[in-house]
Amino acid sequence: MFKNKRxxxxxSVSILSAVLLIFFSILIYNYYISRKLILNNVQEYTKxxxxxxxxxxxxxxxxxxxxxxxxxxxxxNVNISEEEINTGLSDIVKNNREIFGSCLAFAPYKxxxxxxxxxxxxxxxxxxxxxxxLANSSYYxxxxxWYKNPVKTGKPVWSEPYFDKGGGNELMTTYSVPVxxxxxxxxxxxxxxxxxxxxxxxxxxVSQIKIFNTGYAFLISQKGTFIxxxxxxxxxxxxxxxxAEKLNDPDIKNIGxxxxxxxxxxxxxxxxxxxxxxxxxxxxxxxxxWSIGCxxxxxxxxxxxxxxxxxxxxxxxxxxxxxxxxxxxxSDRITKPLHNLAMVAEGFGAxxxxxxxxxxxxxxxxxxxxxxxxxxQSALIKYIExxxxxxxxxxxxxxxxxxxxxxxxxxxxxxxxxxxxxxxIDIYGFIEPAKEVGGxxxxxxxxxxxxxCFAIGDVSGKGIPAALFMxxxxxxxxxxxxxxxxxxxxxxxxxxxxxxxxxxxxxxxTLFLGILNTSTGEVNYVNAGxxxxxxxxxxxxxxxxxxxxxxxxxxxxxSNMNQNTIKLDYGDTIFLYTDGISxxxxxxxKQYSIKRIxxxxxxxxxxxxxxxxxxxxxxVRKFSLGAEQSDDISILAIQYFGKQHSNISG
Amino acid sequence: xxxVPEKTAEALVIHAEGRLDAISVGEFENEVNTLLLQSEQxxxxxxxxxxxxxxxxxxxxxxxxxxxxxxNKILVLCNPNETIMEVFSLSGFDTIISIxxxxxEGINSIKGK
Numbered sequence: 001m002f003k004n005k006r007x008x009x010x011x012s013v014s015i016l017s018a019v020l021l022i023f024f025s026i027l028i029y030n031y032y033i034s035r036k037l038i039l040n041n042v043q044e045y046t047k048x049x050x051x052x053x054x055x056x057x058x059x060x061x062x063x064x065x066x067x068x069x070x071x072x073x074x075x076x077n078v079n080i081s082e083e084e085i086n087t088g089l090s091d092i093v094k095n096n097r098e099i100f101g102s103c104l105a106f107a108p109y110k111x112x113x114x115x116x117x118x119x120x121x122x123x124x125x126x127x128x129x130x131x132x133x134l135a136n137s138s139y140y141x142x143x144x145x146w147y148k149n150p151v152k153t154g155k156p157v158w159s160e161p162y163f164d165k166g167g168g169n170e171l172m173t174t175y176s177v178p179v180x181x182x183x184x185x186x187x188x189x190x191x192x193x194x195x196x197x198x199x200x201x202x203x204x205x206v207s208q209i210k211i212f213n214t215g216y217a218f219l220i221s222q223k224g225t226f227i228x229x230x231x232x233x234x235x236x237x238x239x240x241x242x243x244a245e246k247l248n249d250p251d252i253k254n255i256g257x258x259x260x261x262x263x264x265x266x267x268x269x270x271x272x273x274x275x276x277x278x279x280x281x282x283x284x285x286x287x288x289x290w291s292i293g294c295x296x297x298x299x300x301x302x303x304x305x306x307x308x309x310x311x312x313x314x315x316x317x318x319x320x321x322x323x324x325x326x327x328x329x330x331s332d333r334i335t336k337p338l339h340n341l342a343m344v345a346e347g348f349g350a351x352x353x354x355x356x357x358x359x360x361x362x363x364x365x366x367x368x369x370x371x372x373x374x375x376x377q378s379a380l381i382k383y384i385e386x387x388x389x390x391x392x393x394x395x396x397x398x399x400x401x402x403x404x405x406x407x408x409x410x411x412x413x414x415x416x417x418x419x420x421x422x423x424x425i426d427i428y429g430f431i432e433p434a435k436e437v438g439g440x441x442x443x444x445x446x447x448x449x450x451x452x453c454f455a456i457g458d459v460s461g462k463g464i465p466a467a468l469f470m471x472x473x474x475x476x477x478x479x480x481x482x483x484x485x486x487x488x489x490x491x492x493x494x495x496x497x498x499x500x501x502x503x504x505x506x507x508x509x510t511l512f513l514g515i516l517n518t519s520t521g522e523v524n525y526v527n528a529g530x531x532x533x534x535x536x537x538x539x540x541x542x543x544x545x546x547x548x549x550x551x552x553x554x555x556x557x558x559s560n561m562n563q564n565t566i567k568l569d570y571g572d573t574i575f576l577y578t579d580g581i582s583x584x585x586x587x588x589x590k591q592y593s594i595k596r597i598x599x600x601x602x603x604x605x606x607x608x609x610x611x612x613x614x615x616x617x618x619x620v621r622k623f624s625l626g627a628e629q630s631d632d633i634s635i636l637a638i639q640y641f642g643k644q645h646s647n648i649s650g
Numbered sequence: 651x652x653x654v655p656e657k658t659a660e661a662l663v664i665h666a667e668g669r670l671d672a673i674s675v676g677e678f679e680n681e682v683n684t685l686l687l688q689s690e691q692x693x694x695x696x697x698x699x700x701x702x703x704x705x706x707x708x709x710x711x712x713x714x715x716x717x718x719x720x721x722n723k724i725l726v727l728c729n730p731n732e733t734i735m736e737v738f739s740l741s742g743f744d745t746i747i748s749i750x751x752x753x754x755e756g757i758n759s760i761k762g763k
Contacts, residue, residue: 439705458705459705460705460706460708460709461672461705461706461709462672462706506709506712506713506716507709508708508709508712510705510741528742529740529741529742529743530740531740532740549740549741549742550742551741551742551743551745551746552741552742555712555746556746579704579705583702583704591702630671630672631672631704
């Protein structure tokens with residue numbers, strides 16, 4: 001079951017890898033683009049919040065500046081009465097919620113030539129308006145910044161924020177405008193008019209700025225002092241620079257410089273004040289060069305994005321699991337029929353051709369494979385039947401051939417000793433067709449008491465045609481010899497005539513035919529195209545018969561085949577063979593050769609025919625070891641002892 | 651067995667190479683018969699590169715000689731090596747088929763007839 005999941009596994013791994021790659025590419029791309037968009041949006045939002053807080057604040061500051069400056073114009077007129085002054089200052093305090101107090105501090109002797117210092121001051125306390133002349137011995141007002149700075153610069157000045165200890169512990173700032181008498185030549189300074197402004201409203205505006213969960217805004221003065229900060233301990237007690245110093249944080253210090261310098265910027269900051277990466281936006285208030293900083297952690301910026309990504313990943317994992325299940329189901333559907341076919345193929349391999357192939361009518365590749373299997377099955381069954389049939393025929397033919405071989409071999413005398421009662425001769429023959437049946441032949445038989453007819457022959461070609469021709473040759477030799485007696489010429493002529501007349505297939509046979517007179521040792525013979533026989537003399541000299549020869553039998557009618565005669569002495573052996581011996585090939589395609597036969601026979605004097613023949617056969621087998629027997633081989637050896645000698649020995 | 655035919659005015663000259671035995675004789679026979687179907691003429695077989703002839707090969711030579719003879723054409727063998735010449739003379743084939751030591755002598759003999 002797990003085996004056929006392997007394809008599914010491959011499918012899943014490759015498809016899912018691709019899907020994962022695509023998904024994560026999209027996710028990462030989306031993440032970075034979203035981050036950029038979110039950052040842009042948040043920047044815009046922060047700028048908007050900060051700018052609107054600044055606008056609101058500037059509006060208030062502008063009004064206050066306007067009021068104070070208008071008052072200064074009024075006062076610049078000469079001969080203003082004390083009552084007019086008091087009414088004016090009182091009105092300013094009364095009519096403006098943000099204005100906590102207002103003062104007109106005259107330059108020495110400018111109000112009255114006999115009065116050195118005069119500074120009427122109206123202020124609110126617990127909802128009521130109070131009056132005080134600041135010109136007294138304990139408070140020397142020309143020495144204070146709110147008086148000194150505008151006089152020095154000749155311009156209106158906003159003071160640094162301060163706690164008003166007398167006036168309800170409020171955080172305040174003072175706007176001071178120098179007043180000049182336009183009609184007066186020389187020292188035209190009349191005095192300085194101030195308005196004290198409570199910063200409660202400003203702190204409210206700034207503290208209302210909130211970005212995400214923990215993002216906040218703070219306000220610093222021109223010197224960097226915190227005017228608002230979430231941790232109120234810092235307010236008025238720390239400046240951005242002292243804080244940077246304490247934290248040893250150059251980033252904060254730099255931002256402090258930038259803010260004090262009145263720049264506007266949106267920058268990331270890795271401050272030690274808060275852990276992690278933060279973004280800060282700062283912008284100045286035009287009136288007094290104070291600066292609002294707006295700070296929020298990046299972590300919160302992307303909280304939603306991270307949540308979204310988490311959800312996307314969860315959805316993707318779920319989708320991939322569904323996809324995996326689908327792939328497994330589909331590839332199971334594909335591989336199951338394949339697995340079935342594999343089982344069928346195994347069945348075929350085991351020889352079970354009638355195994356049922358599961359039906360599959362789908363038109364996909366597996367379906368067509370299934371069809372091929374069905375076709376293969378029927379073809380295999382047909383083929384096997386065919387094979388069985390041809391095999392049975394072949395077996396029958398082979399069986400017939402075995403029988404034919406037995407018949408052919410039965411035509412040749414192969415029982416030795418052939419004539420145990422005949423002491424005058426010893427005969428041994430050997431025949432081995434290259435195929436089941438062959439065209440070689442040898443034969444020997446007594447025509448009468450004295451005359452032994454013997455022959456060796458070789459039909460052209462091999463196999464069944466040659467075997468049939470050989471059978472004909474042997475048969476007519478035996479039958480014609482009954483007529484011709486021991487006239488060897490006549491016998492071979494008759495045989496030739498017969499074979500020539502009845503030779504449709506143009507075969508021919510080489511034949512050495514001899515008739516031995518066992519009383520005298522005389523051999524009358526005719527050689528029709530056969531190899532020269534070899535005589536092994538008992539005197540150890542031997543050689544081939546280089547004798548007249550004629551065409552092989554079956555080619556041409558010839559009524560003039562004359563016989564020759566040779567005389568054998570006691571112990572002489574006549575050795576006959578077919579070219580299957582002399583032309584036996586070894587694996588190097590070399591021939592055994594007549595020379596080697598003669599050499600072997602040279603060592604064979606004093607041996608009986610049985611030994612001579614077997615020595616040659618063994619030597620030929622040794623020579624052609626590994627090579628296929630290419631031609632039929634036959635040997636016939638006849639040793640002559642003669643009548644007298646046999647009588648003596650017998 | 652390799653067979654290279656060459657057509658001359660006098661005869662179809664067949665340069666054969668290899669062993670002319672029971673195995674190769676069928677191929678040789680087919681080849682020669684095909685060549686003879688195209689044009690009937692005298693045949694000269696160049697034996698220079700034939701190393702061996704078996705009785706089956708000799709049967710084919712005999713058959714070819716007879717066939718050509720029946721059509722008033724002749725078969726000439728040329729340039730057999732010593733062993734093959736011995737086989738031809740031993741079997742008496744040299745008495746029924748013309749064998750010449752060279753191709754030119756073979757051609758001349760055909761011209762003369």
